[in-house]
Amino acid sequence: MKGMERKLRVGELAMRLAAFGFAVTASALVGSDREVRMFFSLEKRAKFTNLKVLVFLVAANGISAGYNLLQLVRCFVGMMKGSVLFGKGFAFVVFSCDQIISYVALSAMAAAAQAAFLALFGQPELQWMKICNLYSSFCRRAGEGIACAIIACLFMIIISCISAYNFFRLYGSNKGRKNSHGR
Amino acid sequence: MKGMERKLRVGELAMRLAAFGFAVTASALVGSDREVRMFFSLEKRAKFTNLKVLVFLVAANGISAGYNLLQLVRCFVGMMKGSVLFGKGFAFVVFSCDQIISYVALSAMAAAAQAAFLALFGQPELQWMKICNLYSSFCRRAGEGIACAIIACLFMIIISCISAYNFFRLYGSNKGRKNSHGR
Numbered sequence: 001m002k003g004m005e006r007k008l009r010v011g012e013l014a015m016r017l018a019a020f021g022f023a024v025t026a027s028a029l030v031g032s033d034r035e036v037r038m039f040f041s042l043e044k045r046a047k048f049t050n051l052k053v054l055v056f057l058v059a060a061n062g063i064s065a066g067y068n069l070l071q072l073v074r075c076f077v078g079m080m081k082g083s084v085l086f087g088k089g090f091a092f093v094v095f096s097c098d099q100i101i102s103y104v105a106l107s108a109m110a111a112a113a114q115a116a117f118l119a120l121f122g123q124p125e126l127q128w129m130k131i132c133n134l135y136s137s138f139c140r141r142a143g144e145g146i147a148c149a150i151i152a153c154l155f156m157i158i159i160s161c162i163s164a165y166n167f168f169r170l171y172g173s174n175k176g177r178k179n180s181h182g183r
Numbered sequence: 184m185k186g187m188e189r190k191l192r193v194g195e196l197a198m199r200l201a202a203f204g205f206a207v208t209a210s211a212l213v214g215s216d217r218e219v220r221m222f223f224s225l226e227k228r229a230k231f232t233n234l235k236v237l238v239f240l241v242a243a244n245g246i247s248a249g250y251n252l253l254q255l256v257r258c259f260v261g262m263m264k265g266s267v268l269f270g271k272g273f274a275f276v277v278f279s280c281d282q283i284i285s286y287v288a289l290s291a292m293a294a295a296a297q298a299a300f301l302a303l304f305g306q307p308e309l310q311w312m313k314i315c316n317l318y319s320s321f322c323r324r325a326g327e328g329i330a331c332a333i334i335a336c337l338f339m340i341i342i343s344c345i346s347a348y349n350f351f352r353l354y355g356s357n358k359g360r361k362n363s364h365g366r
Contacts, residue, residue, distance in 0.1 A: 050308040053297050103340065106286060107293035114236050114294035118301070118311070125233040128301070128311045157286065164347040171348065172355005 006079075008162065013075045015159050016068045022152035023065040023105070029145035030112075031058040035138035046135040053111045054142065060108035061149055064101050064156065088170050095167035098160040105156055109149045116146055189262075191345065196258045198342050199251045205335035206248035206288070212328035213295075214241040218321035229318040236294045237325065243291035244332055247284050247339065271353050278350040281343040288339055292332045299329055 033048040048054040071094070119139055122130035132139035216231040231237040254277070302322055305313035315322035 046309070051306060052300070099340075099344070103289060106289055110290035110293040111297035114297045115301075117235070118298075119309070123234060126229070126302070126314050131309050157282075161282070161347075164344075165351045165354065168348045168351035169354045171352045 008165075009075065009079055012159065012162050013072065013079070015155050015162070016072050016075060019152050019155035019159060020065050020068040020072065022148045022155065023061040023068065026145045026148035026152055027058050027061040027065060029141055029148060030054050030061075033138055033141045033145065035135045037134065044134075046131070046138040048142070051115055053108070053115045057108045057112040057145070057149060060105050061152060064105050064152060067097065067101055068159075088167075091163070091167040091170060095160075095163045098156070098163040102153070102156040102160045105149070106153050109146065109153050112142075112146050112149065116142060191348075192258065192262055195342065195345050196255065196262070198338050198345070199255050199258060202335050202338035202342060203248050203251040203255065205331045205338065206244040206251065209328045209331035209335055210241050210244040210248060212324055212331060213237050213244075216321055216324045216328065218318045220317065227317075229314070229321040231325070234298055236291070236298045240291045240295040240328070240332060243288050244335060247288050247335060250280060250284055271350075274346070274350040274353060278343075278346045281339070281346040285336070285339040285343045288332070289336050292329065292336050295325075295329050295332065299325060 030048050033054070035046045037044050037046075048058065074094075116139075118128055118130075119142075120130060120132050122128055213231050216237070218229045220227050220229075231241065257277075299322075301311055301313075302325075303313060303315050305311055
């Protein structure tokens with residue numbers, strides 16, 4: 001049981017590190033995304049702030065990165081101290097925050113992916129033209145950022161399953177059992 | 184404990200019923216959304232199939248509704264039979280399906296909301312013009328559909344928390360406890 005716990009802790013630490021890394025990369029790639037093109041004598045700029053959804057993506061991934069950094073410290077301290085279970089209140093806070101961050105990061109990623117889809121293929125029926133043929137380097141970098149955001153989301157989803165496990169197992173059906181753990 | 188379990192079951196049943204209702208409504212509203220406008224002698228049509236994301240929204244909500252209908256039957260039978268806990272394998276299947284449906288429904292909703300935002304306000308820097316001034320009834324109905332999808336998502340998120348509880352409490356830390364339940 002103890003060995004299993006330790007593996008879970010190390011797993012959580014690795015996942016949070018990965019989620020942190022990919023979220024930071026996504027934020028940095030999209031947040032520094034801009035391109036200036038000259039069409040004859042006309043200067044045209046594409047910037048990530050032109051699309052509100054990319055600002056939302058940068059913000060969501062920034063928050064996710066900051067939060068995972070804090071959690072990394074918590075995981076690390078927990079492993080050093082060797083404590084395995086934590087109280088219901090704290091487990092609930094971690095569980096709730098993980099759920100919220102997962103859902104917000106996923107929403108931002110899905111909305112950004114939709115905008116990227118429009119930028120790539122356009123929607124001629126609605127007179128929305130594709131722009132990636134004009135701003136190719138802007139689009140490529142945004143695409144890389146969104147890819148990182150997708151990977152960060154996948155890690156956050158696994159992390160939120162781990163924290164759900166950490167929280168709800170404290171409610172193990174203990175009818176007729178000795179309560180040997182202090183809660 | 185038994186009373187609490189019963190409340191949880193009734194709560195899950197009510198949530199699934201609500202999620203089913205809102206998902207069906209969202210699918211029906213968006214899936215029947217079309218508008219024909221005459222601009223001088225030119226006939227212009229807006230249809231939900233013009234936007235791939237609305238097709239995705241209809242599909243995701245349709246799947247969510249069908250799934251919740253099946254789960255409603257399962258909840259109802261469970262309540263009739265009076266069984267409270269179910270096995271780990273089945274709890275895992277319900278937990279996984281709820282998670283997947285929640286995340287897919289949320290992604291579809293966020294992407295559709297992004298497209299709706301563009302349709303409402305446009306993105307002049309990228310030459311994407313707002314279209315809701317042209318197709319007002321199309322946009323209104325799509326908006327109502329997306330609102331229903333948002334509510335359905337919120338219910339699915341609560342449901343996935345309930346099923347996470349139902350699954351992970353089976354892993355209650357039982358070191359030094361008598362295992363009084365057959366598993």
